[in-house]
Amino acid sequence: MIRAAALALAMTAGAAQAVCRQALILGLDISGSVDGAEYNLQLHGLASALTSPAVKEMALAAPEVPVHLLVFEWSGVSLQRVLVDWTPLTSEAAIDRIANTLLSTRRISRKGATAIGRAMDYAEYQFRQGPDCWTRTLDLSGDGKNNDGNFPELVRQQPRFNNITINGLVIGSDVSRGRDERQMELMELSAYYRRRVIHGPGAFIEVALGFADYARAMERKLLRELEGLVVGQLD
Template identity: 50%
Template sequence: MRWLCALALLAWPVVGQERPCRQALALGLDVSGSVDSGEYALQLQGLANALRHPDVVAALLAEPGTPVELAVYVWSGAGYQRLIVDWTRITGAGDVASVAARVLGAGRGSAPPETALGRTMIFGAALLEQRAGCWKRTLDISGDGKNNAGPQPQDVRAGLAGTGITINGLVIGSDANTSGDSRAVEIGELASYFGAYVTLGPDAFVETALGYADYEAAMVRKLKRELESLAISALQ
């Protein structure tokens, strides 16, 4: 299958990146059919605000000699992954503001309704391979549902083992009027699914948002954990 060939190509070394980089961080945002226009806007606003949060900015700029690089894309069905922010080197607050502005300015395209987690993992891994020289490469996948199109995420994860890529998840609960107990069960099941089939790496984790209104706070927690853990490990 073609996706297996794509995974095999990730094993080939990529040359040409010489500038020091402590972390390449690619963020994939779910725009499948389960995400309505209001939730899409909350997702973009939440990410932009999280990037501009003082604690996140401080973590991004903690080691100016070895910056972080960011990229952002949206995804849905097996054939739909769209880059909205290409790799950007974060060397100052202005770079953070620029990324946030581009996220906010990303219009919603005509995306298919399916949720292709395996395919977005392949796309994100290929994106990270462009930054093979970074000390750490992390893929963040936000989603509110399980895979229902394209390759199975557990098969893709097996193919990515040994590449050195970390995959973390941010699962988003439904904003429908459900009881607190039902929502907790739903989020717990989805978090377990991401943990079992999507996340990759010894320090990988799943963050949870109760709904899209909670997405910003969850993204702040996730970014701080990812960025601060790397800064601490660099000091040890």
């Protein structure tokens, strides 16, 4: 049913004007608050989410007009690194190769601030270097508020972000903290992302209770984004 809907979408007027149906950038937080174990949980969680049967089915619904994916990591103003350059998701093998790249990635920095606005700028530059797609979506994962560089709420207001949707994946505190304290911090960070980070029609946040919950949260977010694209365009 998903593939039938996507193929119908590919046949609509204007489909030939784009080489893909969605340009999707995933930005991973590697600021100083993220330790080595949490860094690996993030990479392994993303690999797990991308290779889940449900995400694969949704992503590969119309390989004729594929989703194109880029993954980068970010922390302070001066630190951003592409882990997976623009790749069309045209087969399960292509998705598996991305997952293997993530699983073999090694961290190059163990410190840094949290520059969400700079991460937005970096992603916007990557969109301009990437394929021409019907939609452009930026996913920013993070466990803290902006404390370096331009404020994200000012960056997203610039006209160059008019056609970019920004969603967020908020990551809660370590499980060693008290339950009430963790819940309050998570609620506060979620409110921050809603007010200052996410952007565009239908933008939303997903919540991971901690880095160990990252895979589940990322899968839910990817499914919502990919499904929303097909249904929204058909509507």
